[in-house]
Amino acid sequence: MLVHIVDDNNTNLMLFEQIVRRVDNEVSIACYPDPLAALVDCSRQMADLVLVDYMMPGIDGHEYVRRMRAMPGAGDVPIVMITAAADRFVRQTALELGVTDFLTKPVDPSEMRVRVTNLLALRRSHLRLRDRNRWLAEEVRNATQAVLDREEELIVRLAKAAEYRDPETGSHIHRMSHYSRLIARGLGLPDELCDLIFKAAPMHDVGKLGTPDDILLKPGRLTDDEMEVMRRHPVIGHAILSGSSSQLIQLGAEIAITHHEKFDGTGYPYGLAGEKIPITGRIVAVADVFDALTSRRPYKLAWDMERARAYLIENVGHHFAPQSVEVFLSAWDEILEIRQRFADPVEPEQTMG
Template sequence: MQVLLIDDTPVSLTFMKYLVQKIPGGEVVSFADPLAGLEWCRGNEPDLLIVDFMMPQLDGRSLVAGFREIHPHVPVLMVTANHDTELRHNALQTGVTDFLNKPLDNVEFVARVKNMLALRASHKESRDRASWLAAEVRKATEKLVAQERSTIFCLSRAAEYRDPETGSHILRMAHYSRQIAGVLGLSAELQDLLLQAAPMHDIGKVGTPDAILLKPGRLSPEEFAIMKQHAAIGYKILSAMTSPLLATAAEIAYTHHEKYDGSGYPRGLKGDEIPLFGRIVAVADVFDALTSARPYKRPWSADEAADFLKAGRGAHFDPACVDAFLQDWDAVMQIRDRFADDDDEHGTQRALEVQMSAH
């Protein structure tokens, strides 16, 4: 335990230093110059400050006031021959913990110092315990988040196996979504939330009959009406959970097929009625569907898909989201190349659905 002594009288300083060093584990740092002592405190934290009241340049009360700005919880013993009650009250209000009267009594001095150091040790132990608990809570939270993300990944893969679209699609559209969010100026936390939630946008397709979901040709109007139900089904699946991540995923699942002009589904939301994440994912999802190869269509070129987005500004898509997506075209191409489809992966109905819903 480190004890800081500040007293302008060399004899008093030597005497107190001698007494403190008799206490097991007691370390002493001493200053005869109060300004130098206070400056030392700016880069160091003692376990106890013992300070004289009457000193030139800076009296004990002023020193303690400065000390408290740096170290609000370190105990302070003030040594004084002044017994004025008002002075002591003022000193206590400044931050003095207790007083020692001059002339110093050896036994009382050692006992007071031991008590103060015990108080300090208890405080440090509580602080360390609190830090340990905070670290444990943080680790437990990180574990829960990891488990949640693993669950989300499994849900997304479950939907993918029923709707055998490439796993690369959900990675591309999720990263496209984050790219848009970044250009729009959303915080890093919101960008990450979107990246994690976007892959679940089509989880509701687990409720779509195979005859419709896996049909290789164009859907009939009746079949397409059933296909459109996946947005509401996805919302029901994900909104049953209280996690902020899953709540965000539920919102995306419910709204990424809405259109800016109100002609989308399932609720016909318009403009800003559509949550921002839904508007962002709509752009990312359509672009990737158009540029992906499917058994029933050739992939569109990136430029063709970009023209489709431009043509849909203000109708199908939020103009701000389209502009944000096209603003950093190099980043879009890097995402596309980074998460390219594997040769053995297969496509499904998505691009056909997108094109049908666009008209």
């Protein structure tokens, strides 16, 4: 505990120091005949209790309190003003500026001891409460982070479960997640939302858990009836993920239900068009289709990057939102870097020009 005593009279400083020392000989006491020097030290290390005279040269007690209360961390420090002034205005102004208590000159040592004892006890209680609140806040942060970590783990496990049934690879999920975040950033979305999109994007096809293997793994073209079954997976994915209180899983549900919608309204499951498609769905549509085109599947070879790029350009305004494609293509070097970093194992005849 640190006590500042501010008084231009050296005799008063010595007397007040002795009284405070008798209250608690473990506190540190700093005496200042110059109030400006006291303010400088207070800005370096905040006091726990301040005893300040009202009548001082340079700046008076009012100005001292005004400047001190403006410092960070000074709002709860007890301040006792010592004054001989009987003027009611002096005390009223001092209270308005944040003075905690008063002592009247000549100071009664017994009264001063009691007031200092009470105010030091009040300060200790405040510091203990502040430390406890900080500890509780840290515990809340840790608990919240643990919940977020479990949510992310759940997402990863759901995505892996879908991978075991789907010919898509884990590398596809990594690539399209990075592509999605890249587009989101290029569109100027808040950093927090960009990171949520990155984490939620792997859930886009979780509904394929409900698609029969004979359709999901069919090496040839699907019949109309089979395609109708396949097109149910966004609704299934939304049903799996909807209803959560988690913002991340809510976003995953939104992506699951909208990533097959097309900008011109010919997509599924609802035929949404333009900006009626949530921006997350518009973003993931570009990332998912591009990576699907450039990846091998049981029913096709991988396209080369330039052919897939041309496909995006040809389908701007039809399948894809123009802004999402524009941002994607403007970051082509980063796209190539992501593609290389999360490349699939190369097999013979895997790429088709």
